[in-house]
Amino acid sequence: MFKIFLIEDDSTLFNEIRDRLEQWSYDVYGVTDFGQVLQEFTAIKPDLVIIDIQLPKFDGFHWCRMIRSHSNVPIIFLSSRDHPTDMVMSMQLGADDFIQKPFHFDVLIAKIQATLRRVYNYNTETLDIKSWCGATIEYAKNVVSNENGTIELTKNEMFILKILIERKNNIVSRSDLIKSLWDDERFVSDNTLTVNVNRLRKSLEKIGLGQFIETKVGQGYMAKEED
Structure with missing residues (x-):
């Protein structure tokens, strides 16, 4: 079972995404303290991170940068911000993909599956x-x-x-x-x-x-x- 760390402060959206992903047999973790995201990431050791840009205390770019300094875990941004520079910034910081809200869940699951398949199958085959x-x-x-x-x-x-x-x-x-x-x-x-x-x-x-x-x-x- 793949572990997904969902860094999202909207509790309604978090619960909706978690429930849908759990139906696909993913193990989903949320943030308990938005000032300690890196520490929680380290403790969870997820297989994939999904992160919003607008978060309490520090934005998603900050946490993407911090996570990238410690790990090459795949990262997908999920954000309502639609300026092209947001997508470019996320990619420059090492994100694997960017999904704009509102989104269709089929798109989210397709991108998650493609990312996990590419990263983990690729690692075992090469x-x-x-x-x-x-x-x-x-x-x-x-x-x-x-x-x-x-x-x-x-x-x-x-x-x-x-x-x-x-x-x-x-x-x-x-x-x-x-x-x-x-x-x-x-x-x-x-x-x-x-x-x-x-x-x-x-x-x-x-x-x-x-x-x-x-x-x-x-x-x-x-x-x-x-x-």
């Missing part, structure tokens, strides 16, 4: 180590290292890199990446993929590999590697 552009890529650890250092990627970043490397020197369309990451592109903002790829490239820049992920305007992305 225990190998790859070499790319002189770097060692450890899929199971979400780590890329070379002579310039070592970086740890989020699960989305590593998943994108894995897909691009598997088809290196060939263009992977945006549609193919979206379908691989989120199963159903109807539920995904096109900007979500852009933010995730930009975040991957920025991470790779730390060890001198950012230029090897190319954007092909109007087509998609390509991981280059010289023969």
Whole structure:
């Protein structure tokens, strides 16, 4: 049974989501003290976090940043705020997805299932180590290292890199990446993929590999590697 930590201060909405998720056999935990969210997260050790932006004491961005400093657990934002910068900010902080309120529950459960399947099935199936552009890529650890250092990627970043490397020197369309990451592109903002790829490239820049992920305007992305 997967454990979900639902960080939502609207008790009516929390109870509704919890009841629906429990029908799908998820174990749902809420927050008892909104000033101690990180401590509660650490104690629960959830498999997935769902978090609102507007919360008491500190907003969801703060807690996403704090959780990301300790864990690569998948995070989904669930918020009534609809400004594009909110979605971009959540992705830049390491969130895996963003759902705007009001939402249809079928969309929420589809995104939860896709995220859990991608993260946990992916972890058990990709225990190998790859070499790319002189770097060692450890899929199971979400780590890329070379002579310039070592970086740890989020699960989305590593998943994108894995897909691009598997088809290196060939263009992977945006549609193919979206379908691989989120199963159903109807539920995904096109900007979500852009933010995730930009975040991957920025991470790779730390060890001198950012230029090897190319954007092909109007087509998609390509991981280059010289023969």
